[in-house]
Amino acid sequence: MTQTGEHDWAHHYAARTRGMQASEIRELLKLLEDPGIISFAGGIPDPTLFPVAEISAAYTAALESPEKSGHALQYSVSEGYGPLRDWIVGYMGRRGVACTRDNVMIVTGSQQGLDLIGKLFVGTGDTVLVERPTYMGALQAFGPCEPNYDDLLPGSNATAASLAERAKARGGRVAFAYCVPDFANPTGVSMGEAARKKLLDLCTEMDVPLIEDAAYEALRYGGAAIPSCLELDVRRTGSIDASRVLYCGTFSKSISPGLRVGWVCGAKDPIRKLVLAKQAGDLHSATINQMVIHEVATRCYDAQVAKVCAAYRTKRDAMLAALDRHMPKGAQWTKPDGGMFVWVTLAPERDAGAMLPDAIRRERVAYVPGRAFHATGGGENTLRLNFSMPTVERIEAGIARLGKLFA
Numbered sequence: 001m002t003q004t005g006e007h008d009w010a011h012h013y014a015a016r017t018r019g020m021q022a023s024e025i026r027e028l029l030k031l032l033e034d035p036g037i038i039s040f041a042g043g044i045p046d047p048t049l050f051p052v053a054e055i056s057a058a059y060t061a062a063l064e065s066p067e068k069s070g071h072a073l074q075y076s077v078s079e080g081y082g083p084l085r086d087w088i089v090g091y092m093g094r095r096g097v098a099c100t101r102d103n104v105m106i107v108t109g110s111q112q113g114l115d116l117i118g119k120l121f122v123g124t125g126d127t128v129l130v131e132r133p134t135y136m137g138a139l140q141a142f143g144p145c146e147p148n149y150d151d152l153l154p155g156s157n158a159t160a161a162s163l164a165e166r167a168k169a170r171g172g173r174v175a176f177a178y179c180v181p182d183f184a185n186p187t188g189v190s191m192g193e194a195a196r197k198k199l200l201d202l203c204t205e206m207d208v209p210l211i212e213d214a215a216y217e218a219l220r221y222g223g224a225a226i227p228s229c230l231e232l233d234v235r236r237t238g239s240i241d242a243s244r245v246l247y248c249g250t251f252s253k254s255i256s257p258g259l260r261v262g263w264v265c266g267a268k269d270p271i272r273k274l275v276l277a278k279q280a281g282d283l284h285s286a287t288i289n290q291m292v293i294h295e296v297a298t299r300c301y302d303a304q305v306a307k308v309c310a311a312y313r314t315k316r317d318a319m320l321a322a323l324d325r326h327m328p329k330g331a332q333w334t335k336p337d338g339g340m341f342v343w344v345t346l347a348p349e350r351d352a353g354a355m356l357p358d359a360i361r362r363e364r365v366a367y368v369p370g371r372a373f374h375a376t377g378g379g380e381n382t383l384r385l386n387f388s389m390p391t392v393e394r395i396e397a398g399i400a401r402l403g404k405l406f407a
């Protein structure tokens with residue numbers, strides 16, 4: 001019994017849940033419901049860009065006959081809705097990845113793909129290689145498997161042998177490498193083709209899978225397209241079934257995150273295993289949402305992506321221009337060709353986490369301190385700014401306030 005008379009649950013939880021703690025930052029960010037606070041802390045799409053009419057029409061169509069509604073509302077297969085998997089086969093094909101339906105499974109957001117991948121590959125004592133910084137949600141997804149983390153190229157100059165040796169010394173092996181090569185969350189930076197090839201070399205030398213999180217791939221506002229790690233590996237090995245890359249895609253950033261539809265594309269063998277893991281988790285993703293995504297993607301995917309990119313390009317430009325005007329000397333920031341984020345590095349002695357309470361309470365502006373994106377520590381003088389959600393006017397006003405705080 002706790003002092004408040006509630007049952008004390010703490011001792012019932014499994015040891016592996018130790019890391020499941022709401023952070024202080026999360027608590028602070030609850031204050032953001034106040035509309036007077038300008039938030040660059042979110043990582044979410046601009047809801048004014050959702051294709052609402054198309055989604056609404058697609059729901060109506062999915063329910064318009066007993067045959068369709070019977071299918072849309074019934075239990076279904078764990079692999080996902082066949083016509084949507086076929087659409088993804090075409091999408092991947094246009095990106096240089098020849099594959100079949102058996103190479104594609106639907107997941108409840110690509111976040112579920114990361115969760116299943118953790119369960120499939122990470123054993124006791126194993127090490128996962130991640131970029132520094134990396135996507136916080138991936139660390140959360142892998143967390144219950146209690147991995148050790150080590151730093152991934154190109155940030156580190158560790159070799160395949162040194163990484164394997166360190167993993168062994170920690171009582172396991174390298175389970176896989178995880179990367180966000182396009183307009184990464186949190187930095188907005190993309191890995192060039194040479195870096196992707198180097199990463200594939202490293203994974204090949206270690207003989208480990210490479211998990212490619214392509215959440216932002218479609219959101220390119222400038223610069224030339226870079227082949228995905230999966231495409232590069234298929235070119236090298238000759239076929240998707242010979243590749244070691246598992247590619248996680250999503251409709252969250254292009255169409256809508258609320259429908260929770262993403263996919264994993266890779267060799268048949270791990271896809272079959274991931275389907276079994278998914279079956280145990282949620283049986284299948286909501287069929288009606290998959291039907292709706294299929295309908296909307298078939299009708300207007302390219303136009304929708306073009307609309308989103310045009311809007312975010314304007315916001316990115318506004319944020320970069322405002323940073324130029326307002327940031328103090330010594331601060332540096334990334335200039336992303338796409339995605340939703342700019343990453344700011346302050347002078348080495350500054351601590352973005354320690355300044356957040358003042359930012360919110362005094363300047364009424366919020367960001368995410370960079371520390372939480374670092375699996376192996378560091379990043380105190382860094383922060384993530386989101387530009388997809390605030391309006392251009394609020395971007396200008398909010399960056400001016402931040403400039404004042406950081407000066």
Ligand SMILES: Cc1ncc(COP(=O)(O)O)c(C=O)c1O
Nearest residue numbers: 109110111135185215250252262
């Ligand atoms: C890098 C990255 N991967 C995966 C996800 C998860 O996206 P979803 O589950 O909506 O597909 C996100 C969401 O913000 C992300 O930033």
